[in-house]
Amino acid sequence: MTPQDWFPQSWRTRPAAQAPPYEDEAAVQRATDTLASLPPLVTSWEIERLKSLLAEAQEGKRFVLQGGDCAETVADCRPEPIADKLKILLQMSLVLVHGLRRPVVRIGRFAGQYAKPRSQYIETRIVDGKEVTLPSYFGDLVNRVGFTAEERRPDPANLVAGFHHAALTLNFIRALVDGGFADLHHPHQWDLAFTREAALSAELRAEYERMSQNLSDGMHLMEALGEARIEELTRVEFFTSHEGLNLPYESALTREVPRRPGHYNLSTHLPWIGERTRALDGAHVEFFRGLRNPVGVKLGPKTTADDVRQLIETLNPEDEPGRLIFITRMGAKHVENELPRLLEAAGRHRVLWICDPMHGNTHSTASGIKTRSFDAILEDLERTQDVHSRAGTWLGGVHFELTGQDVTECVGGAAGLSEEGLEANYASPCDPRLNYQQSLELAFLLARRMRGQDRGQG
Numbered sequence: 001m002t003p004q005d006w007f008p009q010s011w012r013t014r015p016a017a018q019a020p021p022y023e024d025e026a027a028v029q030r031a032t033d034t035l036a037s038l039p040p041l042v043t044s045w046e047i048e049r050l051k052s053l054l055a056e057a058q059e060g061k062r063f064v065l066q067g068g069d070c071a072e073t074v075a076d077c078r079p080e081p082i083a084d085k086l087k088i089l090l091q092m093s094l095v096l097v098h099g100l101r102r103p104v105v106r107i108g109r110f111a112g113q114y115a116k117p118r119s120q121y122i123e124t125r126i127v128d129g130k131e132v133t134l135p136s137y138f139g140d141l142v143n144r145v146g147f148t149a150e151e152r153r154p155d156p157a158n159l160v161a162g163f164h165h166a167a168l169t170l171n172f173i174r175a176l177v178d179g180g181f182a183d184l185h186h187p188h189q190w191d192l193a194f195t196r197e198a199a200l201s202a203e204l205r206a207e208y209e210r211m212s213q214n215l216s217d218g219m220h221l222m223e224a225l226g227e228a229r230i231e232e233l234t235r236v237e238f239f240t241s242h243e244g245l246n247l248p249y250e251s252a253l254t255r256e257v258p259r260r261p262g263h264y265n266l267s268t269h270l271p272w273i274g275e276r277t278r279a280l281d282g283a284h285v286e287f288f289r290g291l292r293n294p295v296g297v298k299l300g301p302k303t304t305a306d307d308v309r310q311l312i313e314t315l316n317p318e319d320e321p322g323r324l325i326f327i328t329r330m331g332a333k334h335v336e337n338e339l340p341r342l343l344e345a346a347g348r349h350r351v352l353w354i355c356d357p358m359h360g361n362t363h364s365t366a367s368g369i370k371t372r373s374f375d376a377i378l379e380d381l382e383r384t385q386d387v388h389s390r391a392g393t394w395l396g397g398v399h400f401e402l403t404g405q406d407v408t409e410c411v412g413g414a415a416g417l418s419e420e421g422l423e424a425n426y427a428s429p430c431d432p433r434l435n436y437q438q439s440l441e442l443a444f445l446l447a448r449r450m451r452g453q454d455r456g457q458g
Helices: 025-037 044-058 079-100 157-178 202-224 247-252 283-288 305-315 335-346 374-391 419-424 436-457
Strands: 063-068 104-109 122-127 130-135 238-243 254-257 260-265 270-273 295-299 324-328 352-355 362-364 370-373 395-401
Touching: 025 157, 025 247, 044 063, 044 104, 044 260, 044 352, 044 395, 063 079, 063 352, 079 104, 079 157, 079 436, 157 238, 157 247, 247 254, 247 283, 270 283, 270 324, 283 305, 295 305, 305 324, 305 335, 324 335, 335 374, 352 374, 370 374, 374 395, 374 436, 395 436
Parallel strands: 063 104, 063 395, 104 238, 238 270, 270 295, 295 324, 324 352, 352 395
Antiparallel strands: 122 130, 254 260, 362 370
16 A cells, blocks of 8 residues: 555655755754654544545535635634634534535644745845845744744744644644534534624624524434434534645654554645645655545646646556545636646546635735735636536535634625725734635635536536
8 A cells, every 4th residue: 555665754855845944954853753752643544534525525425625724823722713713614614514415524724734835935024224034934833933033943843842732722623523512403602702793794694593593403303203313413523634844744743553554644634735845756745645644736827737647646546536635726817727627637537626716816915915805715716616517527625714713814705804904903924814704705605606506507
C-alpha cells in the first residue's frame, strides 16, 4: 500500500516551496523528534471513515461542507471562538441537508490550520519613519503576526505549541459533539448569542425556524416508524482538515498503525495541497502521494489539463474511491472558461469536486484593506454549479473561509456591509472571512439553487 521508493521523509529530496526560513535546523529536529513521540491527534479508523463518506460524495450521495478560519491562531484557542465555528458549520449543514435532501459531511478547517503560504518571504513596512524588513507571517505554526523581529523570527518551538493547541481544540470539539451540543434534534440550541441583535432578515430567520421544526418532526416520525432510534438519527460526525504546508510538522506525525497497511498522517483527517505547492516535481506532492489519508488539491485558473491528469496519476494511481479531492478556486470571472477543460481532463476517474469560491475573489480596497465580495463568492458558486451541470459531473461540496463571530471582513450580503464598514471588526490575521450572517445566507442561497436544479433535471 506504500508507493515504491516512498517514505515519510522522501520529500526532502525534492524542492520544497513555501519552506519557512528556519535559522536553527538542530532546533527543528528536536521539535520534530518531540512531535514524533507524542500521541496522534486523529486515528486511522476515523480517516478511513471519512474516506468512505467522501467516496459516497463522489457518487452524488452526500455533500461536503468544509469551512473555518483562514489561519487559526493560538490566541483563539478558547471556548467561545471554537464553539462559534462549530455552531455555524452545524447550522449551515442543517440548511444544506434540508435543501439538498442529502446527508452532509462536515469538515472543519480547525485543529491544525496554523500554517499559511506567503507570496513573499519577507515583508517591508515603515515603522517610526524608517523602512523595516522582516520575515513574512507564515502562521502561528512558524512565527507570530506582530511586526517585531522577535515575533517574526521562525521559531521551531511553535511546531510543538501548534500541536498542543490543535489537541486542545480537537478535545473540546469532541467533548461538545459527544455531549449533545451538536444534537440535530435540538437545532435551536445552536443559535449564537449575538444573532439576537444582528440583522438576520426576518425571512431567513423564519425559514430557518421552519426548517429546524421540519427536521425535528421528520426524525420523530422515523423513530415512531421504527426506522432508527433518535440517538442514531441525531448523531453528528465532525472531521478536521488543514493545508499540509509545513512538511517537517506533517511528516513527524505520519506513522504506520497496527493492522492497517501504509502510512497515515495523524495530524488531521484531511490534509490538502495548496495552489502554490502543487508542483508535480515538488516536495508536497511527493509527501502526499504516500499517505493513506484522503488528499485535497487546490486548483486555480492557471491549472492545465495535463496538471490534472498527472496529479491523478501521481496521487491516486489505483483510482481508489474517496481518495482524491480537487478543490477549485477559479474566481467568478474565470470559472466558465477554465473549469470545463479540467473536468474533461479528469474524465471518468474518481474525483470529488469541491468549490472554493473565496480565494479567487480577493481584492483590496482603495485604502489597502484586503476583502472579498459576497456577490462574487455567490457568482463563483453559481457558475461552478452550472459548469458541472453542463458537463454531467457533480459539484460535491463547498469550501469556505468563515467564522461564527460577527466580523466585518467581506463586503455585501443581506446586511449590506460596505467597504467603509470593514474596519469596525476586522480580526483576521490573513485573509477575509465570511461572518455568521453571510455564511448562513450563502448556505440558504446555495441549497435553494441546487435543489431547484435537481428538480429541473428530474
